[in-house]
Amino acid sequence: MTEPHDTIPATRGKAVRLSKGQAVQIINTHGSQVVDTWAFCAEDLGHHMSMEHTRVENGRLMPAAGQTLFTNKREPILVLEKDTSPGIHDTLMAACDRWRYEHLGCTHYHRNCADNMIEAMAEIGLTAGHVPQPLNLFMNIPVNADLSLTQGEPLSRPGDHVTLRATRDCYVVFSACPQDITPINGAGRKPTEAHIRLTGTSAVS
Numbered sequence: 001m002t003e004p005h006d007t008i009p010a011t012r013g014k015a016v017r018l019s020k021g022q023a024v025q026i027i028n029t030h031g032s033q034v035v036d037t038w039a040f041c042a043e044d045l046g047h048h049m050s051m052e053h054t055r056v057e058n059g060r061l062m063p064a065a066g067q068t069l070f071t072n073k074r075e076p077i078l079v080l081e082k083d084t085s086p087g088i089h090d091t092l093m094a095a096c097d098r099w100r101y102e103h104l105g106c107t108h109y110h111r112n113c114a115d116n117m118i119e120a121m122a123e124i125g126l127t128a129g130h131v132p133q134p135l136n137l138f139m140n141i142p143v144n145a146d147l148s149l150t151q152g153e154p155l156s157r158p159g160d161h162v163t164l165r166a167t168r169d170c171y172v173v174f175s176a177c178p179q180d181i182t183p184i185n186g187a188g189r190k191p192t193e194a195h196i197r198l199t200g201t202s203a204v205s
Contacts, residue, residue, distance in 0.1 A: 013116030031158035032186030
């Protein structure tokens with residue numbers, strides 16, 4: 001059964017609990033919004049999705065549809081079941097935080113993904129011990145021939161979506177990235193809302 005969608009407000013976060021076999025669809029409503037994504041095992045928040053371990057286990061810089069996302073104990077936590085976007089997501093960049101914006105010249109507090117994660121978890125009664133490396137859905141960070149990195153614009157289109165299915169009970173946390181200084185959220189540098197939709201359970205071994 002498909003449930004109505006919920007909003008990840010622009011520049012804010014949202015957390016949901018998934019039971020094993022349940023899935024969440026992340027919709028890039030306007031096509032240019034990066035959505036930082038974390039997952040934490042329900043029984044132990046210190047056991048969480050890890051991009052460095054996922055890269056090793058999959059042998060890829062970014063996961064492709066059908067591949068598994070792994071934890072810091074190298075255990076499955078989510079499956080990237082479906083991806084209607086061009087499949088460009090980032091697993092290298094840390095979540096933006098207040099220090100990132102200070103380095104970019106901000107002299108006042110700027111909303112950021114790290115704080116969004118902490119706030120979203122607090123809203124459902126959870127306390128985050130730290131901010132792991134997120135899966136930056138729809139973020140385009142080209143690796144150049146000289147191994148430098150480019151802050152690229154998303155290649156996704158309005159309505160593109162990714163489906164993540166839980167292989168265990170977990171919390172999944174999202175942030176509609178507030179970045180408005182670099183073109184991470186498109187040439188217009190204007191963060192927008194994104195949407196999520198929870199779907200019913202399916203067989204997950």
